[in-house]
Amino acid sequence: MKQKEPIDITAPEQYELNEAPVYQFNMNRRRFFQAMGSGVAIAFTTYKSIGGVLSEELKAPEDQVGAWIHIGESGNVTIYTGKAEVGQNIRTSLAQIVAEELDVRMEKIDMILGDTELTPYDRGTFGSRSIPYMGPQLRKAAATAREVLLEMAAKEWKADRATLFIEKGEVKSRQTKQTINIGKLTQGKEIVKGINEQVSVTPPEKWKISGTSVAKVNGESFVTGIHKFVTDIKLPGMLYGKVLRAPAYGATLSSADVSAAKKIKDVVVVQDGNFIGVAAPDLHTASQALAAIKAEWKTVPQPGRGEIFEHLKKTAQERSGRDSDSTGDVAGALNKAEVKIEQTFHVDYIAHAPLESRAGVAQWANNKLTVWTGTQRPFGVQEELAEVFNIPKENIRVIMPDTGSGYGGKHTSEAGIEAARLAKEANKPVKLVWTREEEFTWAYFRPAGVIEVKAGADKNGIVTAWEFHNYNSGGSGIQTPYEVASRKIQFHPSDSPLRQGSYRGLAATANVFARESIMNDLAIELKMDPLTFRLKNLKEERMINVLKGAAEKFGWANYKAAPGHGIGIACGTEKGSFVATCAEVAFDRSNEEVKVLRAVTAFECGAIINPEHLENQIQGSVVQGLGGALFEWIDFKDGKILNARFSDYRVPRFGDLPVLETVMLNRKDIPSLGAGETPILGIAPAIRNAIANATGKKLFSLPLVPNGLKV
């Protein structure tokens, strides 16, 4: 089956990238073989057009190499990419792709990820880009390696290349029954080849390793507690660091007296501009030293949670561009519409709250800095460290061990920089782990937003007018997948009093929530079934398929509501993949509680690479989405976060779990796409619409029912 060419569906949104990528590649050929031992290496570039140049020797600029595959003398295969493992199990799915093409066992594959010294530049792990971009290139690189090895064997055996094949790490001859381990073939050789863009790869219908549920790589090291997260690293002589935090956003330091802290035995105090930090042989002493610092701060009044939506609206800017769209005569179409809705939505700031908070371990030796940190952008951290300490990037190594999750929340470098500053002063390694309160306060949030929608439909249930303005939360998912002749869609950046950034699914969580709520309410006005109404306005077959898939599994058509129960449906698309969720809720009037009973999610992201891990991502997204849908919100006043603890900030727990069902549509004719983000989109509007169905109460804010529901 011929696959469609991938399009750039995963262009990063404004909140995902703060600066243009500066390419860089540390590992030249010489150093590569010095580090790896001899063997065969396949390099591939980040730009397709350069691929051909690489045919005989590595001639492409080093800064455009995307990844390496190396086959060593032991027959072990090592993949070097700058991607980061944050729990999306990319270590497993990328290895599956290589195992497939090279026909080697999974155990023979080692993946070196997110280490600026060992891996080629990568601008970061976000935007669901690893599978659609890294995946196909890695597949071709592995296939190229396979061809190189077959040619080498053909030469050695003076055999016809066509009679040879690779099976489980061995080259075999169909005619002579000769076999040779691929490692043996590479012995003593140092061969670098570029990717062959024309190489034939295994089509999805013939996959034997991709497409199967290979278990999480290194699973045992996690269930035994052996895996070293950044917070677990301990270096000889290491100190523990703490940083003095401002009492509120925007506060400036007026004065600080660190003399008492300095008097404590073995304590190192750093005061450098607006940075004040301490390091001590144990955390207890570091905390004591921090408490001994007397600091005066000047705070500034600023909008709190009570004024936020007004503030975002007031400070909004006009902007057109990628996230905007204007077609037809919206005002005229609204005028003529049979059914009209005009509605404002509010979306609160929420926190990623990764269970492993930000952490950094830093060590200076011989003017070289090594930082271990949990980040989705190891090379971004390297650049920031270079800037902050004014040293060349080549003297900085950032290592990112598989980390305690991110969800878009770990693009930045704070803990690494702080640890490095303290380590420099102390002349000893320093570990710095943010407390939960620090993580809740000083990390960044999913943006709050205001969304205004005007929509109209004719009496046949065709949406004819669509005006959609998003203030502050972002442009992802803002375009409507429905066919509407007259539409005006705009994203307006605003001034955010809190620090904000990317979050799983980005602004699509907000935009899809508003759009799917309006679609639901239009259907109600038209007295149409919400599913039928959506299908009537859709042409995109992939969206239609997920809607039908979810509805069928859910039993949408034959649903009979028990008293207080109701159902809702919603769909969305982002990063090239499609999701639809049906939810059933029960409302208990006596205690004003809404309980989500069931959620069925249908998802389609092209050809499935690992079904179990995909199901896990879908369910995980839905569970995480429950929090933002029902009760998660950041409370703040005058720059102070008022609920910076798990006991005050409610996250989904076991007791919040509905019955979760998943429909995975496997489109082998569509290239595999990322799955870490899009499945989160359907749950909030599906629940919202189910609440409306159950109670007649239409809600227009996220979270929906942080304090229960009054009807």
Add this chain to the structure above:
Amino acid sequence: MELQVNEKKYSVEAHAGESLLSVLRDRLDLTGSKYGCGEGSCGACTVLVSGAAVRSCILPASSAVGKEITTIEGLQKNGSLHRVQTAFLKVDVFQCAYCAPGMIMSAVSLLEKNPKPSAQDITQAMQGNVCRCGTYPRVVKAIQEAAKI
């Protein structure tokens, strides 16, 4: 003070009131138990003290003196995995797996007390363990799986 951890005696110097988690991680290098919140509300630091699941981040180490402490590192016996670990691997529960040690220790404690827990029993016993990746459905499945082993 003397602590008995994973069937081994340790003599440790700790600050007054220092948490068991801090002693385990920073002084005994048993880093399997994790810091998640420091207030006993996420379960990442869960260990067994006299067989019962406790949040080691809010338990002063001194109050565990004379009691048997079991951490994730002590679950394996003679090199073989505990049945809960085996079941969690079999169900392939985790994404980032930072919550794994705490989840597993809570599950071990639950199964010791209640060898055949219902889904509701599991929810109740595990309510204090947070997984931000949302792998709860698989955790439930793994605990049910472990109950069969």
